[in-house]
């Protein structure tokens with residue numbers, strides 16, 4: 001039941017601290033991930049993994065795109081990510097030692113399942129399903145499964161399934177880093193143990209972000225009459241921009257696009273005027289300086305900016321044309337997870353203002369079991 005919530009989507013957004021906790025439960029040791037989390041047969045497969053191909057659809061695909069940044073940076077493993085409906089009709093060349101990973105909330109998405117069946121003929125070393133439904137077709141047909149433990153997701157717009165997929169993908173990143181023994185730190189000296197410690201505090205930081213709900217609701221008023229919106233992010237936050245745009249179009253029917261902020265001047269900047277709200281996420285990372293100058297380009301064209309920014313980065317709304325909401329500081333590796341939350345709430349409140357059917361958007365089904 002929806003309990004006190006007006007929609008399942010809102011309930012599921014607010015469940016995230018709890019289900020992120022569930023996704024971590026029993027899977028972390030004091031300083032590292034517990035290898036047993038992936039099942040008894042995992043160790044051999046992970047030890048032989050030299051690269052990864054990730055296949056998924058929709059929101060799950062966006063989780064895969066985030067994971068590429070993580071796996072390459074923190075585990076040193078090369079990654080390709082593709083939507084299932086394209087992969088299954090290509091003639092992929094599979095390098096030796098490649099692990100095939102599918103991501104799916106339902107485990108029944110027709111294209112993702114067909115991609116797994118197709119992959120079995122292609123010489124992968126094995127398959128891992130990251131999935132929310134135990135006993136689903138995807139889980140049954142994969143060599144390994146890591147359950148996301150988000151609980152039933154009823155709203156067609158995926159929310160808690162996405163953030164728990166990200167948790168699972170970070171666990172995979174840490175498990176590979178540990179198994180492959182790549183010195184347990186990336187080139188910037190980020191320690192595996194620091195990420196583990198940050199994961200443990202994540203549910204609490206998520207709670208703090210969800211407490212911004214009323215501010216985000218107030219901000220949503222600016223979107224109700226708009227026909228378009230542009231979402232910008234850099235690095236691992238580019239997929240978060242894509243996900244923010246997908247949520248908005250899916251439930252509010254506002255045309256939205258997600259772009260890597262650095263691509264702005266290669267085309268989309270031509271769209272920016274006072275009728276185009278531009279939403280950006282600005283965590284405290286090494287791309288901040290670059291992002292700030294991209295945001296200046298938007299302001300110079302009269303675009304209205306909405307920025308979700310780390311409280312320490314010095315982005316404030318001293319100007320009329322910039323609206324800033326501060327988020328608590330989080331370890332850089334986990335920022336994509338945290339910055340997803342305000343974008344979910346934003347699209348939710350815009351949809352409510354527009355009076356759409358939030359949990360059952362037109363033309364969409366929760367589980368896409370046909371091609």
Ligand code: M6R
Nearest residue numbers: 058059060104105106109157158
């Ligand atoms: O069950 P799956 O994760 O395989 O579903 C994939 C997509 O159909 C799904 O994520 C879809 O994009 C959502 N409605 C997005 O909110």
